[in-house]
Amino acid sequence: MKARVHVMLKNGVLDPQGEAVRHALGAMGFGGVNGVRQGKVIELDLAPGTSEAEVTQMCEKLLANTVIESYSVEMV
């Protein structure tokens, strides 16, 4: 049983890492990239029976900084 958690900076929070990628892509000749946001993806290999609510608790307490980051949980 697996869960995939996406953690992204909230809209409006400056993302210097994404901005650096955008700039680098432009310098390498890739036009047409208007914006880049970079986040984390965390794949959890879970024991059977672990609920999505528990994964949400993990996000709230450790995986995401909810002041500046939003997260989404996907059970796969």
Added chain:
Amino acid sequence: MKARVHVMLKNGVLDPQGEAVRHALGAMGFGGVNGVRQGKVIELDLAPGTSEAEVTQMCEKLLANTVIESYSVEMV
């Protein structure tokens, strides 16, 4: 038009960041987490008409280190 790129360490490549998360979750009382892998997600805001092949080129040349990382492209 948007593209989402997932970049993960290949299987067999040591992931100390994921291992640290797994350890921390255990120490916080979350049982049942057998393994954690951490990767990157990059959201690209693209000009209309940009093809998936171009995004794949961006991955090969900049976004992923294909020696140790695998990537997947998803147009959204």
